[in-house]
Amino acid sequence: xxxxxxxxxxxxxxxxxxxxxxxxxxxxxxxxxxxxxxxxxxxxxxxxxxxxxxxxxxxxxxxxxxxxxxxxxxxxxxxxxxxxxxxxxxxxxxxxxxxxxxxxxxxxxxxxxxxxxxxxxxxxxxxxxxxxxxxxxxxxxxxxxxxxxxxxxxxxxxxxxxxxxxxxxxxxxxxxxxxxxxxxxxxxxxxxxxxxxxxxxxxxxxxxxxxxxxxxxxxxxxxxxxxxxxxxxxxxxxxxxxxxxxxxxxxxxxxxxxxxxxxxxxxxxxxxxxxxxxxxxxxxxxxxxxxxxxxxxxxxxxxxxxxxxxxxxxxxxxxxxxxxxxxxxxxxxxxxxx
Amino acid sequence: xxxxxxxxxxxxxxxxxxxxxxxxxxxxxxxxxxxxxxxxxxxxxxxxxxxxxxxxxxxxxxxxxxxxxxxxxxxxxxxxxxxxxxxxxxxxxxxxxxxxxxxxxxxxxxxxxxxxxxxxxxxxxxxxxxxxxxxxxxxxxxxxxxxxxxxxxxxxxxxxxxxxxxxxxxxxxxxxxxxxxxxxxxxxxxxxxxxxxxxxxxxxxxxxxxxxxxxxxxxxxxxxxxxxxxxxxxxxxxxxxxxxxxxxxxxxxxxxxxxxxxxxxxxxxxxxxxxxxxxxxxxxxxxxxxxxxxxxxxxxxxxxxxxxxxxxxxxxxxxxxxxxxxxxxxxxxxxxxx
Numbered sequence: 001x002x003x004x005x006x007x008x009x010x011x012x013x014x015x016x017x018x019x020x021x022x023x024x025x026x027x028x029x030x031x032x033x034x035x036x037x038x039x040x041x042x043x044x045x046x047x048x049x050x051x052x053x054x055x056x057x058x059x060x061x062x063x064x065x066x067x068x069x070x071x072x073x074x075x076x077x078x079x080x081x082x083x084x085x086x087x088x089x090x091x092x093x094x095x096x097x098x099x100x101x102x103x104x105x106x107x108x109x110x111x112x113x114x115x116x117x118x119x120x121x122x123x124x125x126x127x128x129x130x131x132x133x134x135x136x137x138x139x140x141x142x143x144x145x146x147x148x149x150x151x152x153x154x155x156x157x158x159x160x161x162x163x164x165x166x167x168x169x170x171x172x173x174x175x176x177x178x179x180x181x182x183x184x185x186x187x188x189x190x191x192x193x194x195x196x197x198x199x200x201x202x203x204x205x206x207x208x209x210x211x212x213x214x215x216x217x218x219x220x221x222x223x224x225x226x227x228x229x230x231x232x233x234x235x236x237x238x239x240x241x242x243x244x245x246x247x248x249x250x251x252x253x254x255x256x257x258x259x260x261x262x263x264x265x266x267x268x269x270x271x272x273x274x275x276x277x278x279x280x281x282x283x284x285x286x287x288x289x290x291x292x293x294x295x296x297x298x299x300x301x302x303x304x305x306x307x308x309x310x311x312x313x314x315x316x317x318x319x320x321x322x323x324x325x326x327x328x329x330x331x332x333x334x335x336x337x338x
Numbered sequence: 339x340x341x342x343x344x345x346x347x348x349x350x351x352x353x354x355x356x357x358x359x360x361x362x363x364x365x366x367x368x369x370x371x372x373x374x375x376x377x378x379x380x381x382x383x384x385x386x387x388x389x390x391x392x393x394x395x396x397x398x399x400x401x402x403x404x405x406x407x408x409x410x411x412x413x414x415x416x417x418x419x420x421x422x423x424x425x426x427x428x429x430x431x432x433x434x435x436x437x438x439x440x441x442x443x444x445x446x447x448x449x450x451x452x453x454x455x456x457x458x459x460x461x462x463x464x465x466x467x468x469x470x471x472x473x474x475x476x477x478x479x480x481x482x483x484x485x486x487x488x489x490x491x492x493x494x495x496x497x498x499x500x501x502x503x504x505x506x507x508x509x510x511x512x513x514x515x516x517x518x519x520x521x522x523x524x525x526x527x528x529x530x531x532x533x534x535x536x537x538x539x540x541x542x543x544x545x546x547x548x549x550x551x552x553x554x555x556x557x558x559x560x561x562x563x564x565x566x567x568x569x570x571x572x573x574x575x576x577x578x579x580x581x582x583x584x585x586x587x588x589x590x591x592x593x594x595x596x597x598x599x600x601x602x603x604x605x606x607x608x609x610x611x612x613x614x615x616x617x618x619x620x621x622x623x624x625x626x627x628x629x630x631x632x633x634x635x636x637x638x639x640x641x642x643x644x645x646x647x648x649x650x651x652x653x654x655x656x657x658x659x660x661x662x663x664x665x666x667x668x669x670x671x672x673x674x675x676x
Contacts, residue, residue, distance in 0.1 A: 230604065234604070249608045261604075262600035262603070263601040266590070269587045270587045270588070270589070274615070274616055275614070276613070277612070278607040278608035279611055
């Protein structure tokens, strides 16, 4: 009997994620009943939000269950179909999680979506033309809503979300300044993605120097900030925010591993009459068609560039995920399963 | 020659405000030139924002200058007029600051406004039908924007702003919960203002008990929070906020005296997809006519109640202001000058 691999959550992290939090399991490849479709997964998406799901307790989504397949976005190919909507060979986007095969009831709404790979490669549907891209689109367009001439700052600027935010800000006529860790990422952000500047936070000796570096690149202050990391970087950017500025809270990866990291000076919200808003892109389904249409157009036209870091084989997903949380990846982190 | 008194800023506070930060001065009563009006001030308004102005450095408004008359809202009566727009005996609202007389160029826009005291007493134009009332109106209507059934929490609930917020929330069909210091204030908030409950933060032994008290009064969580104080109370309310909840940042008095007080868990902004917005009511002049019309109607109809604490004589303004910052007042703090 044919078998396939999956990765389950073996234990919840008590601090940073370790390999022992995961377990590789084997299961028989299922066969399709009436109305079902079997998908061979080609790529698994690794995303920071998965870290939040690994904790117990209240968050915006239910916690990942122990001993169940880790959640996650996937792209793959239909290898068996007993539903009219899909046929053998269709390329599809889904949420199979960390596993090599997925069997779904094809009639269930939104569970599987056929995609066109004529102009856009399949894995891009997990990045710039997928959830991360729409996340960037929503936070920038709907929360920051910059006008030409504004200064927009984005952290994790070389990442799957941040890279799109910065390039979109440029298309809106903004000054776009990234924050990223290391010279290679900063060079990429400026030279390949075309942002006006990028602050390498790892090169700052202390928070005072980090502030000075950011100040030098934001001479007119900051009108919009797309927050992917939290912690000290948030505190530093807040000190540069202008009156009536906006912060879109998309991720706060710095605080995922333990005690929450305080915001040093919340009175700036009042002093600068700021607006802050947290969001989760899955709760704004109404914008997805427009966002994906625009993002797809930009990608096909070469106006939005992106980079991927690809781990090979499901068994390497846990290590790749730990690397992602440490910023070891460059651009969108994927796992290639075939 | 007739003289009058004024209070100037003698020195900037280094920590809590002390009497020595102020100095009482005497000056000759001015006479009016062509186009000018002389106003005898009846009431001076004391407000928390004045504390922020006493500090040096960047805030939302220029710092109060040393050796100049302290800023502040006032109501009074025209005692001399050389401008067609005003006549002897007119009741007027202005920004004379901490002094007994004010001479103004009547043509200057917005510097002086005649008010009708037929149904509304003169000092109410410094409170519920003035800046504090419009502040409550803006934060509740434009930022929190509650719908019927929502739970709205307001800190400093017996104060000039907070008292209006809570009563307005009731008129919108909300569950309204106040936070105030002491049994007398909480009794007033519930029994006289008609809020559903009031948490006496001074009766809590620690932050755990404060949280338990708030939780008991907000069984369905909190959908909107009108923030007047900051610090520990903000952290506590944030733990009760629901998904898609809103916080209007109006004041953060807890942090005015020294180092900024951190926000303990900003990741809740993301977890609960919250919206936070700071505002200053003077920057939203477009809503004043509507807000004042609605507030005036409610006050004249007895639907919004309020209370005043009145100090007598300009020489007692500094002590009354220090009391206000400590929460010693009850409702709107005024100084009666005649």
